[in-house]
Every structure is written in structure tokens, then in C-alpha cells.
Amino acid sequence: MAIYVDADACPVKAEVEKVGTRHRARMFIVSNGGIRPSQNPLVETVIVPDGPDVADMWIADRAGPGDVVITGDIPLAAKCVEAGAxxxxxxxxxxxxxNIGNVLATRDLMADLRAADPFRQGGxxxxxxxxxxxxxxALERELRRAGG
Known part of the structure; x- marks a missing residue:
């Protein structure tokens, strides 16, 4: 079992490390830089090259059954769900x-609405x-289900 964190703009990195350590799970904190490496031996900081979706591809290529992925990126989430994570x-x-189909559809709809109204800010x-x-x-629950 491993935990993969899509770390760019992730507000719960410390919480992942805390819960993951309690479960003795290997953790991969993946970003394209700007993240301070952890001294925790269970945490591996992975710096990927700059580029669109490089961190997402790194995670999607590795996550599978028994793993837990932390992300706000819906297309990455869909790939990981499909892989069994x-x-x-x-x-x-x-x-x-x-639920990933509905979440993807809602994401696409919201992107279309934002594109149709360039003055719409935030939301x-x-x-x-x-x-x-x-x-x-939720993380505690998922790690227990994953066998950690």
C-alpha cells in the first residue's frame, strides 16, 4: 500500500504524513518543485519536470489496487479510480x-460555464x-479499507 499525493496546492500534506505514518504507509509527495522534503523515512518527495500534467502522469502510472491517491484533479482521479486505487x-x-462519471461531467460543465463567461471570477x-x-x-477510513 502506498499513498500518492498530488502535492501542488495540496492543503493536507501534513495530515497525510501524520495519518500515513501511523499506518506505516509509504508516501509519495509529487510536485514540480517548491516543496520542502520531509525527514520522515516513509515519505519520498518526488520532483517531476515542469510541464502540463507531468505530476499527474507520474502518479497515474504508479497508483493501483490497495493504494490511496490524494488529489483535487478530477481527470487524474478518474485514471486512478480506473486503475483500482x-x-x-x-x-x-x-x-x-x-461517482467519478458524475464528478467528471460536473467538472466539464463548470469549465464550459467559465469559458462562456470570461468575467466570472472564483466561485x-x-x-x-x-x-x-x-x-x-476519510483518510483514516480509506487506509483501514486498503489494509494499512
Whole structure:
């Protein structure tokens, strides 16, 4: 079992390390730079070259059954779900074969709406303490299910 974190703009890296360490899971913190490496021997910081979706491709090529992926990137989540990995968004929402189709469709619809209205700004919710708490509970649950 491994935990893969799409680390660019990830607000829960410390929480992943805390819970992952308790489960003695190997963790891969993947980004294209700007992340301070952890001293934790279970954590491997992976710096990928700059480029569109390079970190996503690195994770998608490796994640599979028994692994947990942390990402807010819906296309990456879909690839990982298809490969058999368990996927969590930063707010604790689990993405699975049962819901990834709807989540992808909603993402595409929202992208179309934003493209149709170039003056539309933001619209995303801020990350809250409740989101962090939900994430911690969800990660604990997923690691137990994955066998960690």
C-alpha cells in the first residue's frame, strides 16, 4: 500500500504524513518543485519536470489496487479510480467508480460555464477546518479499507 499525493496546492500534506505514518504507509509527495522534503523515512518527495500534467502522469502510472491517491484533479482521479486505487479529494470526498462519471461531467460543465463567461471570477469555496477534519476521517477510513 502506498499513498500518492498530488502535492501542488495540496492543503493536507501534513495530515497525510501524520495519518500515513501511523499506518506505516509509504508516501509519495509529487510536485514540480517548491516543496520542502520531509525527514520522515516513509515519505519520498518526488520532483517531476515542469510541464502540463507531468505530476499527474507520474502518479497515474504508479497508483493501483490497495493504494490511496490524494488529489483535487478530477481527470487524474478518474485514471486512478480506473486503475483500482482509492481516491480522496482534499475535503475528504471519496471518488470511486460509482461517482467519478458524475464528478467528471460536473467538472466539464463548470469549465464550459467559465469559458462562456470570461468575467466570472472564483466561485470556489475556501478550505475550512471542517474540510480538514473530514479529510482526516476519510483518510483514516480509506487506509483501514486498503489494509494499512
Amino acid at each position: 482509492r481516491v480522496l479529494k482534499h475535503n475528504g470526498e471519496a471518488l470511486s467508480a460509482a 470556489g469555496k475556501g478550505f475550512t477546518k471542517a474540510d480538514r477534519s473530514r479529510f482526516l476521517d
